[in-house]
Every structure is written in C-alpha cells, then in structure tokens.
Amino acid sequence: MNKLRLKFSKNGPIKFIGHLDVMRYFQKAIRRAEIDIKYSEGFSPHQIISFAQPLSVGATSDGEYMDITVNSMVSAEDVMNRLNDVMNEGIEILAIRELTEHDEKAMTAAYAAEYRISFREKFIPSYDWIDKFREYLSLDVLPAMKKTKKGEKEIDMKPMIFDFSFDKEQGYIRLLLSMSSSATLKPALLLQGFFDHIKEELAPHAMAIHRLDIYKYVENDGKPYIEPFITDDTQKRFYLNV
Amino acid sequence: MNYNLALSDDILLSIEKPERYIGNEVNSITKDKKTVDIRFAMCFPDVYEIGMSHLGIQILYGMFNSFEDVWCERVYSPWLDMDEVLRKEDIPLFALESQDPVKDFDFLGFTLQYEMCYTNILQILDLSKIPLLAKDRTWDDPIVIGGGPCTYNPEPIADFFDIFYIGEGETRYREIFDYYKKCKTEGVSREDFLHACAKMPGIYVPGLYNVEYKEDGTIKSMLSIYDDIPKTIKKEMCLEISDVFYPTKPVVPYIKITQDRVVLEIMRGCIRGCRFCQAGQLYKPLREKDVEHLKELAIESLKNTGYEEISLSSLSSSDYTKLPELIDFLIKSCNERKVNISLPSLRIDAFSLDVMSKVQDVKKSSLTFAPEAGTQRMRDVINKGLTEEDILRGSHEAFLGGWNKVKLYFMLGLPTETDEDILGIGEIANKVAAEYFDTVPKEKRNGRTIDIVASTSFFVPKPFTPFQWAPMNTKEEFLEKANKTRKGIMSQLNQKHIKYNWHEADASMMEGVLARGDRKLCDVILKAYNKGCIFDAWGEYFKFDVWMDTFKECSVDPMFYTVRERADDEIFPWDILNCGVTKSFLLREWKNALAGNKSSNCRNGCLGCGAASYGVGVCFENKAN
Numbered sequence: 001m002n003k004l005r006l007k008f009s010k011n012g013p014i015k016f017i018g019h020l021d022v023m024r025y026f027q028k029a030i031r032r033a034e035i036d037i038k039y040s041e042g043f044s045p046h047q048i049i050s051f052a053q054p055l056s057v058g059a060t061s062d063g064e065y066m067d068i069t070v071n072s073m074v075s076a077e078d079v080m081n082r083l084n085d086v087m088n089e090g091i092e093i094l095a096i097r098e099l100t101e102h103d104e105k106a107m108t109a110a111y112a113a114e115y116r117i118s119f120r121e122k123f124i125p126s127y128d129w130i131d132k133f134r135e136y137l138s139l140d141v142l143p144a145m146k147k148t149k150k151g152e153k154e155i156d157m158k159p160m161i162f163d164f165s166f167d168k169e170q171g172y173i174r175l176l177l178s179m180s181s182s183a184t185l186k187p188a189l190l191l192q193g194f195f196d197h198i199k200e201e202l203a204p205h206a207m208a209i210h211r212l213d214i215y216k217y218v219e220n221d222g223k224p225y226i227e228p229f230i231t232d233d234t235q236k237r238f239y240l241n242v
Numbered sequence: 243m244n245y246n247l248a249l250s251d252d253i254l255l256s257i258e259k260p261e262r263y264i265g266n267e268v269n270s271i272t273k274d275k276k277t278v279d280i281r282f283a284m285c286f287p288d289v290y291e292i293g294m295s296h297l298g299i300q301i302l303y304g305m306f307n308s309f310e311d312v313w314c315e316r317v318y319s320p321w322l323d324m325d326e327v328l329r330k331e332d333i334p335l336f337a338l339e340s341q342d343p344v345k346d347f348d349f350l351g352f353t354l355q356y357e358m359c360y361t362n363i364l365q366i367l368d369l370s371k372i373p374l375l376a377k378d379r380t381w382d383d384p385i386v387i388g389g390g391p392c393t394y395n396p397e398p399i400a401d402f403f404d405i406f407y408i409g410e411g412e413t414r415y416r417e418i419f420d421y422y423k424k425c426k427t428e429g430v431s432r433e434d435f436l437h438a439c440a441k442m443p444g445i446y447v448p449g450l451y452n453v454e455y456k457e458d459g460t461i462k463s464m465l466s467i468y469d470d471i472p473k474t475i476k477k478e479m480c481l482e483i484s485d486v487f488y489p490t491k492p493v494v495p496y497i498k499i500t501q502d503r504v505v506l507e508i509m510r511g512c513i514r515g516c517r518f519c520q521a522g523q524l525y526k527p528l529r530e531k532d533v534e535h536l537k538e539l540a541i542e543s544l545k546n547t548g549y550e551e552i553s554l555s556s557l558s559s560s561d562y563t564k565l566p567e568l569i570d571f572l573i574k575s576c577n578e579r580k581v582n583i584s585l586p587s588l589r590i591d592a593f594s595l596d597v598m599s600k601v602q603d604v605k606k607s608s609l610t611f612a613p614e615a616g617t618q619r620m621r622d623v624i625n626k627g628l629t630e631e632d633i634l635r636g637s638h639e640a641f642l643g644g645w646n647k648v649k650l651y652f653m654l655g656l657p658t659e660t661d662e663d664i665l666g667i668g669e670i671a672n673k674v675a676a677e678y679f680d681t682v683p684k685e686k687r688n689g690r691t692i693d694i695v696a697s698t699s700f701f702v703p704k705p706f707t708p709f710q711w712a713p714m715n716t717k718e719e720f721l722e723k724a725n726k727t728r729k730g731i732m733s734q735l736n737q738k739h740i741k742y743n744w745h746e747a748d749a750s751m752m753e754g755v756l757a758r759g760d761r762k763l764c765d766v767i768l769k770a771y772n773k774g775c776i777f778d779a780w781g782e783y784f785k786f787d788v789w790m791d792t793f794k795e796c797s798v799d800p801m802f803y804t805v806r807e808r809a810d811d812e813i814f815p816w817d818i819l820n821c822g823v824t825k826s827f828l829l830r831e832w833k834n835a836l837a838g839n840k841s842s843n844c845r846n847g848c849l850g851c852g853a854a855s856y857g858v859g860v861c862f863e864n865k866a867n
Contacts, residue, residue, distance in 0.1 A: 016254055
C-alpha cells in the first residue's frame with residue numbers, strides 16, 4: 001500500500017467546475033487510468049482520496065493537491081503518466097510524491113496559499129490599482145468582517161498576509177496568504193476590504209484569481225519555514241517572522 | 243480543449259451551473275472546422291442534465307463524428323437564467339464543442355422525446371436567430387430536422403421543421419449528408435434539396451404535404467404536392483442490431499446528470515403488446531443484441547468513461563433471452579471494478595430477486611410493480627399480463643428476502659374504467675401490506691414494517707396504439723378519480739402503511755392535446771411561446787392558464803383532441819406515417835380491449851401486427867430452420 005500526493009493544475013474552462021465535481025472527475029479519471037486505488041469497506045465502497053483546500057469556482061490554479069492511497073503501483077511516475085493520458089487538457093498532474101507515515105494529510109498540512117491576482121480584461125480600471133493596493137497593505141490594521149458559523153466577526157487580515165509582490169507591466173499582484181485550519185484568508189475578502197477602503201466599486205467577478213501553490217509548514221532543527229507541498233527548490237522556502 | 247468560450251467569465255460566473263455551457267467534457271469531440279464538410283448541431287430541447295442523459299443522442303453523436311467529413315456537436319435548452327442573459331446581451335445560441343453560433347451549422351437536429359418540450363424547440367430556434375417557421379428559411383439557415391418518438395405524430399410542430407426523420411437514426415443519415423454535399427457543390431436550391439430528401443425512405447418533409455379538413459374539424463385528406471414522393475412514410479429500422487454503431491466512448495459530463503452511468507442497450511422493441519404503450523408498438527419487432535457483443539461493449543464503455551455504475555436499457559429486460567448469462571458476467575466483472583449495477587424494468591420473480599439481492603442493498607432498495615390497473619378486468623382491457631397472484635407471490639418472496647418497501651404504479655382514466663377498478667387500487671395495495679404481515683412474523687420484523695407507495699398517473703392516449711381511438715378523461719374527471727383512489731386507500735385496513743401520490747391533471751391534459759393533435763396546433767404553440775410558455779415539462783414553469791387563453795385566441799378547442807370519441811374510420815394526422823404495425827391490427831386490438839379480451843405476446847403467438855414485414859427479430863425466432 002502506498003500513499004501518494006499529487007499536484008495538479010486547473011486551467012481554462014475547467015475553472016468553472018466546482019470542487020465536488022472535480023472530485024467526481026478524479027474518481028472517474030482514476031478508473032479510466034486503471035489505477036489500483038484503495039477502496040473503503042462497506043456496501044458502496046468509495047475511493048480513498050482527500051483534497052487540500054477547495055478552490056472557488058472561476059479561479060484557476062497551478063498548485064492544487066490531492067492525496068490518494070493505492071494498493072499497488074509500478075511507480076509514482078507511472079501513476080502520474082497514466083492519469084495524464086486520460087485527463088482533459090486543462091487539468092493536469094504536474095508532480096507526484098510518495099508520502100511517508102510522518103506526512104500529515106494534505107487537508108491538515110496546509111499552512112499558506114500563494115495567489116496571483118489581476119483584473120479580467122473588460123474590468124481593468126483606469127487608475128493605478130496596484131499602487132493603491134500597496135498603500136493599503138502598509139496600514140497598521142486591515143479590518144474585515146469575516147463570516148463564521150455563528151455569524152460575523154471582525155478580524156484583522158494583516159497578520160494573515162505573509163508576503164506581497166507585484167508586476168505592474170503584467171498588471172498583477174502576488175500574495176502569500178495564511179491558509180490553515182485556524183486562520184484562512186481568502187483573496188476575495190482581502191480584495192473586498194481593499195476596494196471598500198479606496199471607495200471603489202468592485203464589479204462581481206471582476207478579478208481573476210490564480211492559485212500558484214499551497215504551502216506546508218516545516219520545522220526542522222533550525223528556523224521554521226514554509227514551502228510548497230511538493231518541491232525540491234530551496235529557493236521556494238519562505239521563512240516566517242515568528 | 244476549446245479555450246474560446248462563447249460567454250465571458252463574468253457571465254458564466256453569474257449564472258447557475260456554468261458547466262452546462264462550457265463543453266470540453268471527457269470524450270466530447272473537437273474537430274478542425276476547416277477539414278469537415280458538414281456541421282451538425284444535435285439538440286435535446288431540455289436542460290443539460292436531462293439532455294445529456296439521453297442514449298439516442300450519444301449514439302448519433304458518436305456515429306456522426308465517426309464520419310471524417312462530419313462534425314456533430316451538442317446543444318441543450320439554456321436554463322431560464324441563461325435564456326435571459328442571451329437575450330439581454332444579444333448573444334446567439336451556440337453549440338457546446340466549438341462554441342460557434344448554431345445558425346452557422348448545416349443541420350440542426352432535435353430529438354423529440356416528449357410532447358411538453360415543444361415550446362423549447364421554439365426557444366432554441368429563436369435564440370439561434372433561425373426563423374421559427376420552415377417556410378421562412380433560406381440556405382443561410384440550417385436544415386432543421388426532427389427525430390424520436392414524437393415524430394410519430396409530428397403534425398402539431400410540422401410548421402417548424404424542414405424534415406422529420408421517421409425511425410431509427412442509424413440507417414439514413416449518411417445518404418442525407420452525401421446528398422447535402424452534392425447539392426451544396428452544385429448550387430441546388432433548398433426547395434429542391436428537401437424535395438429530393440422526401441423521396442428517401444423514412445424521410446417526411448411536412449411542407450410537401452397539404453392537409454384538408456372536413457367541416458367537423460377532422461382530416462379529409464393529406465396529400466403530397468408532388469407525384470414523385472411517397473403517399474405514406476414508412477419507419478426506418480436497423481435490421482442487424484448487433485452490427486450497428488454503439489457509443490463506447492459516450493461524453494462524460496462534469497456535473498451530475500439524471501442518468502449518470504454507462505447505459506447498455508440490450509435490445510429494441512417489446513413482445514408485450516400493452517395496449518396503452520406507444521413504445522411497445524413503435525419499436526416492433528423485438529430485436530435482441532448478441533450477448534457476447536454486449537459483454538465487450540460493457541467493459542469497453544466502463545473503461546472509456548470511468549463511470550461507477552452501469553445500467554441495462556430496454557423496454558422489458560426480463561424478456562432478453564440471455565439475461566442470466568449477461569447478468570452473471572456483469573456481476574463478476576463489476577465486482578472486480580467496484581462498479582454498481584442498476585437493473586430497471588425487471589419483472590419481480592425468483593430470478594430477479596436473487597439478482598437484485600446480489601447487486602443492491604436490500605434494506606435500502608424498494609420493489610417496483612406496475613400493475614397499471616386495479617382489477618383483473620381492467621388489466622385484461624389494457625393487456626397487461628401481470629396478475630394479482632404474480633404481485634402477491636413476488637411480494638411474498640421479496641419479503642422473505644428482506645425487502646420491505648414496495649412501489650406500485652397505476653393509471654387512472656383508462657378506457658372502460660369503473661369505480662370498481664379505481665377502488666381496486668387500494669385493495670391491491672392493502673393485500674400487499676397484508677402479505678407482509680403474513681409472511682414476516684412480528685419477532686422477525688426487528689422494528690421495521692411495510693412501506694408502500696402507490697402512484698397514479700393519468701392515462702394519455704397515444705398515436706399508433708390500440709387506444710388511439712379512445713376518449714381521454716377531462717381534468718375534472720381525473721381529479722375526481724384521484725380523489726376516489728385516495729378515499730379507497732384510506733378505507734383500507736392497512737392504510738397507514740400506504741402512501742398515495744398522483745400527478746398534475748393540467749399537464750396530462752396538455753400532453754393529451756399535443757399527442758393526438760394536428761397542424762392547427764402549430765399556431766397555438768407559436769403563440770403560447772410568444773406569450774412566455776417554455777419548459778412546460780417542468781411543473782413549476784408550466785403555465786396552464788396561458789395555454790388555455792391561447793387556445794381561445796386561436797379558436798381551437800383543446801377538447802376536440804382529448805375527450806372526443808373517434809370513429810373507426812377517422813383519418814388521423816399520423817396516418818401519413820407507417821410505423822410497421824397496421825391500422826387494421828390496432829383497430830382489432832381496440833375492439834378486443836373493449837370486449838375485455840387479452841391478446842398473446844409475440845413469443846406466445848403472432849398477432850399479425852404487420853411488423854414482420856421488416857423480416858427480422860422475434861417474428862422470425864425459431865423459424866430459422
């Protein structure tokens with residue numbers, strides 16, 4: 001039995017497929033690929049699959065993750081290739097890694113998510129929104145009303161923003177935001193806070209949100225850092241100011 | 243993958259289920275439009291989830307796309323939210339694969355599965371900016387062609403179609419495509435193209451036939467305007483059913499649809515001859531597919547789709563001769579693959595109970611019987627073979643096997659129906675409950691009890707059935723009968739174990755009008771659509787009052803089509819078609835029904851219905867040597 005973590009993309013028209021349908025899509029793809037996936041026990045067995053944080057409908061991604069358990073396989077590479085052979089173009093397995101006993105589930109191991117955010121073409125504003133956004137982030141407190149199970153509560157978004165950069169030529173900003181079971185900041189909430197602050201109207205679905213990757217928390221002997229779930233690139237490490 | 247969607251992101255994100263409009267599903271086909279000669283838009287005029295569940299479209303889609311020179315794409319009815327956006331933004335309706343406007347296609351095909359979809363046909367044409375009336379179209383518009391069960395009386399929608407294809411689609415399309423290509427290269431007029439099509443077997447071009455009416459509103463004659471086209475059009479049918487194209491790579495949707503599984507068609511036609519049933523007559527004679535072939539199709543389809551469920555499709559699966567062999571095979575191979583098997587339309591007996599206990603959770607599933615009527619007399623009238631003894635014996639065995647949920651289906655408003663027949667519904671339901679208490683002693687019930695759901699629908703007489711002559715009940719009669727049924731159930735000893743459901747009478751009445759309607763209804767349907775009637779098959783959107791006002795406005799009496807008793811020799815709007823069974827056979831069966839005489843099924847004895855003229859199927863079983 002092997003546990004595998006798969007990194008996949010979600011681009012093009014596939015971005016309109018909701019999270020539950022993406023799960024159903026993978027269940028079928030796994031059957032088409034004839035992967036020896038492990039099933040649960042019981043009268044209607046289901047495949048053992050779990051996903052990291054769902055992506056909202058309309059957002060694209062190059063860094064989604066799911067964990068699967070297989071009874072047998074030739075190699076992790078082979079699982080990836082078989083899947084890619086039966087998948088649609090917009091949804092592609094980018095990397096695969098075998099998990100050890102010590103690895104936490106994708107769902108619980110997530111610590112942060114990196115986004116690239118821009119305006120959809122027909123909504124691009126005439127003013128320099130990126131400059132304004134930079135000013136906004138320099139405020140001491142970034143209050144927002146967050147919906148919870150019990151209603152709404154006021155939170156400060158600032159500590160949940162780990163990193164920020166931008167590219168004016170390309171017209172996007174890049175954000176590294178907290179995404180864990182205890183503190184998740186969705187880009188939509190931050191954007192709403194920003195446009196409220198600068199008193200500009202944000203048309204529904206005006207922003208294109210692209211998730212670049214999901215990060216996990218690593219605490220070796222040294223300083224704790226976060227890095228993408230699957231990576232060999234030490235450049236991708238991001239040290240937290242704790 | 244086609245990244246160029248017809249709709250912008252913000253539109254798609256503002257409507258319900260954008261997946262309905264983006265195409266790009268697994269196994270959907272994209273071709274280079276420069277390399278094909280014919281572009282075919284295939285439409286099921288209802289919402290995506292319903293239309294995508296239809297096997298017929300998957301068959302023709304796969305078959306057309308197997309032709310190198312043809313690209314077939316899909317179109318479904320935009321849901322009301324999308325309808326509004328398309329009109330407001332003035333975006334022409336598009337096909338899913340290329341996302342190109344439907345108007346640019348060579349053909350627009352509709353499958354007509356139920357009468358209540360007729361206004362949706364107009365929605366599709368309208369949103370595509372194709373003239374609603376066939377007579378107003380030019381070569382700038384696609385050829386609009388209809389197929390499916392409702393084409394067996396296409397007269398109420400005759401004005402909207404260039405062509406109706408009568409019968410199974412596998413046989414004639416290649417011919418039509420070749421001729422179309424020839425006409426396009428040679429610059430033949432649209433009129434001449436249609437005229438030539440009308441000479442092909444199975445092709446009905448309604449514009450080439452004139453209808454004259456008598457003073458009483460019935461038909462005097464339906465004559466062709468040319469001498470060189472047939473006076474009647476005979477149904478097309480596949481003679482070698484195991485050899486025809488079958489889609490083992492059906493399009494797999496992203497969202498959950500109504501039939502979300504592999505569908506394995508095991509045969510066409512039915513031996514049973516229930517007198518109310520249209521499908522039973524239309525698809526005669528019964529033709530079985532080779533069992534070895536079916537096994538291959540099943541495995542291939544599961545592999546190509548990744549579906550977790552497979553279902554058998556036919557009008558009466560229990561009549562498939564090699565059913566035990568097929569099911570054994572499926573159970574074995576599906577278990578290995580963790581695939582579920584769903585088995586609709588099985589007769590309840592020892593065999594089917596055994597099979598069902600292997601493939602489903604007995605505690606959760608329910609048994610279904612369709613006695614259709616409450617007394618044996620009534621069941622003899624409709625020629626439904628099922629007896630009370632069959633039901634009680636089947637229930638008894640099922641209760642021993644652990645089942646405790648039973649569904650019973652009946653019809654109200656059948657010809658010759660009396661109060662006794664109506665009250666018989668409650669009596670049967672009560673006897674099934676009593677059978678449970680007799681079969682399962684109290685100590686073995688483990689806190690469970692019997693749970694019966696009795697449902698009634700209102701009988702709608704259909705063309706090409708022995709009941710095509712029958713008067714249909716009025717809405718008031720229907721509701722009174724439903725009320726009697728309810729009271730009948732309430733008066734039973736075990737009434738608290740029986741739940742009763744009945745249908746809307748308004749929709750049944752409307753279906754009755756359209757089912758046996760004539761060309762005078764084209765005007766009514768067009769006006770009703772213009773007044774906002776759409777998605778009539780959806781109870782919450784069906785505007786009965788608007789329809790009734792429109793009838794008045796058009797001076798058309800809906801009752802003419804429903805409650806009127808038809809004379810034996812009346813010319814029906816659908817008499818221009820020949821579905822294989824003769825009118826004299828249907829009349830004989832109608833008289834047998836009125837006399838309460840049963841008839842045999844095709845395997846027990848031939849009734850000489852006429853379908854043997856095709857030279858295949860059950861008509862020739864055991865006659866080969």
